[in-house]
Amino acid sequence: MAETDPSLPPSRRLLMLEARAVAELSAFFAMAPLLRRAPAGDGHPVLVLPGLAASDRSTLPLRAFLRDRGYQAHGWKLGNNFGLRPGVEEQLDARLAELHERHGQPVSLVGWSLGGIFAREMARRAPQRVRGVITLGSPFGGAPRASNAWRLYEAVSGHSVDDWPHREDAKRPPPVPATAIFSRSDGIVAWQGCLEREGPTSENIEVEGSHCGLGHNPAVLYAIADRLAQPPGQWRPFDRSGLRGRLYPDPHRA
Structure with a gap:
């Protein structure tokens, strides 16, 4: 089945369930008072990158939440994310360098879907x-066409989805603490390709929800706040003990 085969895109049933994103946005507003109990930040800068074909408008709720928790949250300011077009990586590096210099400290990166691959x-x-x-x-570790959005990527980027230049390197964890948040009921990309290779400073956190709602899903936002609140050099895996276990299933389960 497409829902379990990591080389295939999610099933039509899961794709249709992406309509949940609207309800997840409503839940974001309804649970705003509870979300204010999420771990507070130390004021460091956070750069948020949108998904395929999306712009900074799509990450407004996420950045508002991060600012409420005390972070200096920034959009990428590159318009719509149309993939690996000429100059995009150079512009991203310049944006990162500018924020690093402005704030005088390293920047946390939060990337949604394709934005996470860039991050x-x-x-x-x-x-x-x-x-x-x-x-x-x-889907940094997935097959190129294990997605219901690969045709859209080719249309807006002008490149074949098979031509991503960093594909093999992308499967290795980055040289900084890394957390991959994913949903097994993702209707856009095969969830197996969204998993980080776990190590001393890399992990996976599973949530229940749609792909299109990940940027405002309350469970996702709490997990992001928890991860960002860790002091530099004191990274620890996400604690899903107690009541958290009901919201965050064990990602190692079969």
């Missing part, structure tokens, strides 16, 4: 400027 490569190119990376449903 991980940014961390490889300039690890001294990156505090950590969090990806939301980013």
Whole structure:
């Protein structure tokens, strides 16, 4: 079945369930008082990268939440994410360098879907400027066509989905703390390709929800706040003990 075969895109049933994103946005607003109990930040900068064909408008709720928790949250300011077009990586590196210099400290990167793939490569190119990376449903380790969006990628980028230049390197964890947040009921990309190779400073956090709602899903936002609140050099795996276990299933389960 497409739902379990990592080489195939998610099933039509899961794709249709992406309509849940609307309900997840409503839940974001309804649970705003509870989300204010999420771990507070230390004021360091966070750069948020949108998914395929999306712009900074799509990450407004996420960045508002991060600012409420005390972070200096920034959009990528590159318009719509139309893939690996000429100059995109150079512009991203310049944006990272500017924020690093402005704030005088490393920047955390949060990337949604394709934005997460970009974020991980940014961390490889300039690890001294990156505090950590969090990806939301980013298929950095998946087959090129294990997605219901590969045709859209080819249409807006002008490139074949098979021609991504960093494909093999992308499967390795970046040289900074890395957290991959994913959903097994993702209707856009095969969830197996969104998993980080776990190690001393890399992990996976499973949530229940849609791909298109990951940027405002309350469970995702809490997990992001928890990960960003860790002091530099004191990274620890996400604690899903107690009541958290009900919201965050064990990602190692069969």
